[in-house]
Amino acid sequence: MNYGVIVIGGGPAGLKAACSAAEKGLKVLIIEREARLGGILKQCVHDGFGVIRFGEKLTGPEYAYRDVSEVKRLGIEYLTGTFVTDIYAKEGGYVVETTSAKGLRSDFSEKIVLATGCRERTPRQVNIHGTRPAGVLTAGACQNFVNLKGLLPGKRVVILGSGDIGLIMARRLTLEGAKVIGVYEAKPSPSGLQRNIRQCLDDFGIPLHLQTTVTDVYGQKRVEAVRVSRVDEAMNPVGEGEIVECDLLVVSVGLIPENELAEKLGLTLDPATKGIAVDQYMMSAEKEGVYAVGNALHVHDLVDYVSEGAALAGEDAARDRKRNPVKVDVSGPAYVVPQYIDVSAIGEKTVFYLRSPREMARAKLMLYADGELVAEKRFRNVKPPEMIRASFKFTAEDSVTLRLEEDV
Amino acid sequence: MNEIKLTCIVCPNGCELIVGKKEDGSLEVAGNLCPKGVKFAADELERPVRTFTGTAVTVFEDFPVAPVKINREVPREQIPSVARYVNTLTLTKRYAPGDIVEENVLGLGADLVATADMRLEES
Numbered sequence: 001m002n003y004g005v006i007v008i009g010g011g012p013a014g015l016k017a018a019c020s021a022a023e024k025g026l027k028v029l030i031i032e033r034e035a036r037l038g039g040i041l042k043q044c045v046h047d048g049f050g051v052i053r054f055g056e057k058l059t060g061p062e063y064a065y066r067d068v069s070e071v072k073r074l075g076i077e078y079l080t081g082t083f084v085t086d087i088y089a090k091e092g093g094y095v096v097e098t099t100s101a102k103g104l105r106s107d108f109s110e111k112i113v114l115a116t117g118c119r120e121r122t123p124r125q126v127n128i129h130g131t132r133p134a135g136v137l138t139a140g141a142c143q144n145f146v147n148l149k150g151l152l153p154g155k156r157v158v159i160l161g162s163g164d165i166g167l168i169m170a171r172r173l174t175l176e177g178a179k180v181i182g183v184y185e186a187k188p189s190p191s192g193l194q195r196n197i198r199q200c201l202d203d204f205g206i207p208l209h210l211q212t213t214v215t216d217v218y219g220q221k222r223v224e225a226v227r228v229s230r231v232d233e234a235m236n237p238v239g240e241g242e243i244v245e246c247d248l249l250v251v252s253v254g255l256i257p258e259n260e261l262a263e264k265l266g267l268t269l270d271p272a273t274k275g276i277a278v279d280q281y282m283m284s285a286e287k288e289g290v291y292a293v294g295n296a297l298h299v300h301d302l303v304d305y306v307s308e309g310a311a312l313a314g315e316d317a318a319r320d321r322k323r324n325p326v327k328v329d330v331s332g333p334a335y336v337v338p339q340y341i342d343v344s345a346i347g348e349k350t351v352f353y354l355r356s357p358r359e360m361a362r363a364k365l366m367l368y369a370d371g372e373l374v375a376e377k378r379f380r381n382v383k384p385p386e387m388i389r390a391s392f393k394f395t396a397e398d399s400v401t402l403r404l405e406e407d408v
Numbered sequence: 409m410n411e412i413k414l415t416c417i418v419c420p421n422g423c424e425l426i427v428g429k430k431e432d433g434s435l436e437v438a439g440n441l442c443p444k445g446v447k448f449a450a451d452e453l454e455r456p457v458r459t460f461t462g463t464a465v466t467v468f469e470d471f472p473v474a475p476v477k478i479n480r481e482v483p484r485e486q487i488p489s490v491a492r493y494v495n496t497l498t499l500t501k502r503y504a505p506g507d508i509v510e511e512n513v514l515g516l517g518a519d520l521v522a523t524a525d526m527r528l529e530e531s
Contacts, residue, residue: 035470045475045523046461051419059461061475061524065505068525147463150473175462175491195422198415203458203484302420381424 003029005317006096006109008084008261011039013294014115015067016307020314021113022074029107030071030078031098037071037078038064039117040140041303043147046168052304063303079105087112087261093289094265111289111317114262114276115310118255118295120165123217126253128160130216135223139165139252143172152176154248158226159183160214162190162197164301164385166252171200173250180206181244186213186231189359191254191385193301214249215241223249255299265290272335273298280350281316282309285325285340291317298337298353301387305353312351321345326396332404333357334384341400351391352402356382362407369396378407414452418444425449457481460490461523464509466499471526474499476509480518489514502526 005021007014010032022028036042041049044060051057054066071078082100089095093110120138128136135154137145143165145151155178159166162185170180183201188211190197201208209228215237216227226249229241257275259267267276267286275297277285282297284290293310300306325340333354341350356363363382367375367390374394382388416423421441427449428436435453437446451457459481463473476494493514503509503522510520 042524045463045477047459047477048420057419059475059477059523062505065523065525147473147475150463150465172462175460175488176495193420193422194415194424195417195420199417199458203487 001029001107003027003107003109005029005111005113005314006031006094006107007113007115008087008096009039009115009117009294009296010034010037010078010080011115011117011294012041012064012067012303013117013296013306013310014039014113015064015071016310017113017115017291017293017314017317018076018078019067019070019074020311021317022076022314024315024318026111026318028076029109030076031082031084031096032078032080033083035081037068037080043140043143044168045147046172049303052302053307060303067307084261087264089265089287112265112291113310113313113317114259114290114292114296115294116258116261116296118257118299120251121254121256123160123249123251123253126160126251128214128217128251130218131220133217133219133221133223135219135247136217136249136251139163139169139250142169142248142250146172146176152178154178154223154246156181156246157248157250158214158228158244158246159250159252161185161251161253162187162192162208163252163254164192164196166250167192167196167200169250169252170206171204174204174206178248180204181246182207182209184209184212184214184228186211186235188233189383193385213237217249218243223247255295257296257299259292259296262290262292262296270335270339273337275337277339278337279323279325279340279342280312280338280346281342282313282338283316283323283342285327288323289317298335300353301385305387305389308351309353326398326400329399329401330403331401333388333402336402341396343396343398343400346395349391349393351389354388354390354402354404355384356388356404357384359383360406364405364407365390366401366403366405367392367394368399368401368403369394370399371401412453414449416440416445416448418448427453429453456484458484458487460487460494462491462494464494464497464499464520466526468502468526470528471502471524474503474526475523476520477523478513478516478518479521482516482518486514486516490516494520502528
């Protein structure tokens with residue numbers, strides 16, 4: 001079949017992009033690998049989603065339900081239980097080949113939205129040594145077991161990494177009757193939000209050990225214990241460490257955008273975001289008609305901003321523009337999305353999403369267009385785990401610069 | 409004046425609150441971006457409240473557990489009892505988000521509400 005846009009991934013990013021494109025009159029197809037739409041929100045049963053977009057605190061499934069209802073109301077076509085096996089450019093668009101229980105299928109679309117989400121960094125990727133027993137899980141896998149399958153994967157739990165999913169699972173496992181012995185973080189400051197440390201750890205008396213990591217896993221069939229050690233500034237373990245008995249090690253050490261399909265299309269990844277480089281409408285700077293949204297583009301900490309970016313992509317897919325993407329010259333931030341600005345199509349507002357490389361009590365963000373300072377924004381309590389969103393109204397002709405500095 | 413530091417958990421802003429207790433007992437809150445921070449600080453010092461989210465077992469093979477929440481905050485110390493109680497339930501109906509699963513859980517004044525769409529897809 002032929003479509004105006006094919007959206008790959010039926011999580012919050014894909015759903016919103018699909019709805020925005022359909023509202024602009026495009027014929028849309030959503031392809032989802034799992035049995036139900038909603039993406040990872042299905043297993044995020046805790047609340048805190050939607051405060052910015054809807055002005056209320058929703059759980060993950062409730063947030064997803066709003067977008068899924070909209071997809072149905074708009075009559076958008078979607079395939080579930082369907083896996084993309086190949087994607088390639090063909091004159092005027094892209095061919096997407098899929099497989100499902102119904103068989104093989106090939107569809108053509110002028111535009112593609114990659115909304116494939118992200119994957120978790122695994123224990124092997126953070127150099128934990130020892131045997132490979134059962135009972136070592138990423139936080140998201142643990143969340144899937146508990147919240148979707150109703151299984152409790154362990155009773156004495158050690159959590160490595162202070163990412164938000166790990167913190168949320170510390171509370172969840174505790175309320176399901178497990179004993180969470182502690183959360184261990186190699187860095188000197190937590191990587192999750194402070195409010196999650198308060199409500200998920202402090203409320204339940206779960207200790208957080210900073211500058212401490214898991215160095216070894218013990219046990220043949222099942223995890224029996226782990227060794228935890230203090231680390232120095234260079235993150236190298238110091239001393240003998242200590243043995244902690246447990247039957248589950250949950251690893252919450254970060255997320256990496258999933259970009260296998262982008263790579264198949266020959267797109268290069270931004271080493272800082274691990275996603276493709278896009279303009280302010282989330283369209284690839286390298287390949288016309290390919291968009292990336294949500295955590296496939298860069299890892300967000302709030303789904304509200306995932307939806308915001310995805311809406312821009314969906315709307316943009318419905319129009320043709322003559323592009324003149326200019327690379328944003330960046331100094332200060334750890335990363336900035338979009339990496340390019342299409343200076344021939346700057347709209348009413350341009351939104352930048354960025355992260356600070358370090359904590360700053362006061363920070364100043366400066367935007368230069370064609371070498372001239374056009375806007376300045378100030379932020380308080382800037383931290384690497386908390387994404388900064390800055391929206392500007394400006395125009396430029398041949399250069400855009402973004403500078404983040406300590407504000408003294 | 410005593411100063412207490414709190415992290416507001418009302419929304420993802422997570423404001424770092426500095427709460428001062430004046431001699432007449434009234435509170436002075438700083439660091440909050442909105443008025444909700446003042447109410448949070450007052451509750452947190454007097455009688456902390458929390459919400460509960462979790463899952464309940466169902467009889468459906470395609471939905472072995474269904475996500476639920478309580479629709480009103482309850483005293484923080486009641487959360488473990490709510491969790492234990494929810495684990496005794498078995499859901500036999502396919503709920504839509506917002507459907508009340510049980511009214512007035514444990515007499516705490518909050519209802520248990522389904523948060524996912526468990527209904528089967530029409531095909």
